[in-house]
Amino acid sequence: ATVSEPAQKCCTENIQPFLASILEELMGPVSSGFTEVRSLFDKEVNEIIQNFQKTNDTTKLKENVDQLMKLPFNSVKMEPCYLKVNLLQELLQDLKSRFKVYHIDFVVQRTQNFMQELMENAVYTFEQLFSPSRQADSAKIATTIEKVKLRVLK
Numbered sequence: 192a193t194v195s196e197p198a199q200k201c202c203t204e205n206i207q208p209f210l211a212s213i214l215e216e217l218m219g220p221v222s223s224g225f226t227e228v229r230s231l232f233d234k235e236v237n238e239i240i241q242n243f244q245k246t247n248d249t250t251k252l253k254e255n256v257d258q259l260m261k262l263p264f265n266s267v268k269m270e271p272c273y274l275k276v277n278l279l280q281e282l283l284q285d286l287k288s289r290f291k292v293y294h295i296d297f298v299v300q301r302t303q304n305f306m307q308e309l310m311e312n313a314v315y316t317f318e319q320l321f322s323p324s325r326q327a328d329s330a331k332i333a334t335t336i337e338k339v340k341l342r343v344l345k
Contacts, residue, residue: 209289213286216282217279217283220275220277220278221276221302223275223278224273224275224306225306225309226275227271227272227275228272228306228309228313229344231262231272231310232262232313232314232343232344233340235259235268236336236340238255239252239256239336240336240337242255243255243332243333243336244333247329249329252325252332253325256318256325259314259317259318260318262310263308263310263311263314264307269306269310272310276306279295279298279302280295280299283295283299313343313344316343317339317340317343320343
């Protein structure tokens with residue numbers, strides 16, 4: 192009871208007025224990182240479509256889809272996504288001094304983990320939706336892949 196009132200007053204006067212601007216500032220790098228994840232998924236699936244249209248080889252298609260499933264764990268391809276979130280380091284340094292925000296590395300790492308998890312979910316969903324169509328007429332496979340990609344991106 193003794194601490195509650197001063198703590199609420201402190202939060203109301205010194206923190207709450209800044210929360211909206213802090214959130215907006217932090218969401219820039221986070222949104223850009225997640226947009227990069229989306230773009231990477233889109234690019235990789237487009238490459239699968241183009242390769243299949245060139246070769247019409249269902250064995251190679253299976254290999255390409257299997258490679259897509261490994262995408263969340265491919266640090267080289269995921270790196271541009273992670274770099275977008277590294278801007279949080281700078282933004283959080285300012286917050287650290289103003290609001291005593293600690294564990295900045297944890298916030299950045301956790302955000303990158305969520306990005307990897309999003310990519311895992313995207314490729315898993317893609318594989319689950321596309322898998323029944325793999326044996327379809329090869330003329331329809333590219334169209335099916337595109338439809339599945341758009342569905343996943345929704």
